[in-house]
Amino acid sequence: MYYIGIDIGGMSIKGGLVDEQGVIHVKEAVETKPERHYGEIAKDIAALCKRLAALGNVPLSDIKGIGMGIPGTINSEKGIITYANNINFSNVPIVEELKKYIDIPVKIGNDANCAALGETAFGSAKEYKNIVFITLGTGVGSGIIIDGKIFEGKDGAGAEAGHICLVLGGEPCTCGKKGCWEAYGSATALIRQTKRAAEKYPDSLLNKIIAEDGKVSGRTAFKAAKEGDEVGRRVVKRYMRYVAEGILSLVNIFRPDAVIVGGGVSNEGEYFIKSIQKFVTRYSYGGKINPYVKVIRAGLLNDAGILGAAALCL
């Protein structure tokens, strides 16, 4: 049996023909062109699905479902995209629309929720049924899996862990509030923290690295720290604390089997993950009386979007 995973982004719509083991047999992408009416976009998605099936030599009747991961607030029950700012969608009945063009069951979900589900189906969390997944990128995304299923709150408006309070009244967040975890723990925040440190210490190695690279990225401070720069080391240490404190809040609330960390910053690897694990183990509520929560790096890298979306159909 096969599934199709569709990963919708502002620039492109990626699709993959996926089997039950999470192997992607065929992969294709089309431009999103989000300025169009959603009907046109739905037509393109249907055509993409048919092309994937044809390229994979799989009859449509062997495709059990189409899963779509969308960056935004999703009412998965009603099949409606409530709001997705970077594809310009507001109250779009995408499932109904897609059914006009293709006769395969369609499921939709928020992209971070899909990624979380994908990790339990095909990634680092295969042995777990209760996980908290976070992704450190432009923002801090999160997906909660309880008893093997996505938890998304009323009308899909929950699981927005990037917007828990971390520093009351602190840095302004894109959501309109101050002090959100996202404003401290995202890659965007790390870049801001790196720039500030560089300005404050113009003679640091951090500054030299920035001059060489011609820009500041989420990797800059880690790079400086690895080369022994004290300024870079301090930025990294503080940033990891921000990430760890947010994860700890989620551990105390959900006490999951594991926390899965994805997104660009998680590529810093074992050093980063171990530091978070240490903090979580030391400070989680009840200490050793309560069950240990493992912190693990996400397993699905570039294909997380497609595989996570496909996992909606399992």
Place this chain on the structure above:
Amino acid sequence: MYYIGIDIGGMSIKGGLVDEQGVIHVKEAVETKPERHYGEIAKDIAALCKRLAALGNVPLSDIKGIGMGIPGTINSEKGIITYANNINFSNVPIVEELKKYIDIPVKIGNDANCAALGETAFGSAKEYKNIVFITLGTGVGSGIIIDGKIFEGKDGAGAEAGHICLVLGGEPCTCGKKGCWEAYGSATALIRQTKRAAEKYPDSLLNKIIAEDGKVSGRTAFKAAKEGDEVGRRVVKRYMRYVAEGILSLVNIFRPDAVIVGGGVSNEGEYFIKSIQKFVTRYSYGGKINPYVKVIRAGLLNDAGILGAAALCL
């Protein structure tokens, strides 16, 4: 059909014979004497249950279940009290023990979780299946109801929302970490905040009220604020912000139907609840795009412990 609700505290064990409508027909209490072996305490609880049935003229065969609410970490699946510091219990198989003395099904739960369930069964949240319940007392307790059932995390170690981060690196918390919500939003924290303000402004009305009352309580600052004292008003305003920020974090994570607020401080009534509602409505993620979350005062007051425990058996 009847149920028995047992509310175990450090000082006393309260029991009630409860019907399906949440009416308590008979109520009794015995001393806990927590220094004893748990076998002795279980015997007392069994005797209390039999006495409640006898006083209510209800045969034991008409009692469908015994529910027990316990302050601590509870493994409800295994029927074990993992840890409850104020009754000195650690890894106590209380359900198994109780079965030696009485032949009625027994369920156990953490007291805040029970209180949350009780609100959905008999209290302010009867029309809701997804709520976040918080209680502002010595600490900040919480109970999460998802789809009508208690969510408690692995081995019952979750739903500890009092220990989410509110002010990174802030006030020390009893859990060993700094900056927990509990260290800002509990009645204990409010008392500390009131004392500090009184010390800082010795000529304030707040100080006069403290002198008159002979002590500082969770009500002192509210009382001063109501009498027009600026110092008291500032303490209350800041405290309500602390409470509201923590609730907002939970709203962004769970997006429940409603948040139910209990505990001594919630007796400050409409003014308090309305202030939290305003903050939550204004700042919850996604604004008006996402479903409105109602903030409601807890409905079960003094009998919350018994009714919440009984609700475990429904």
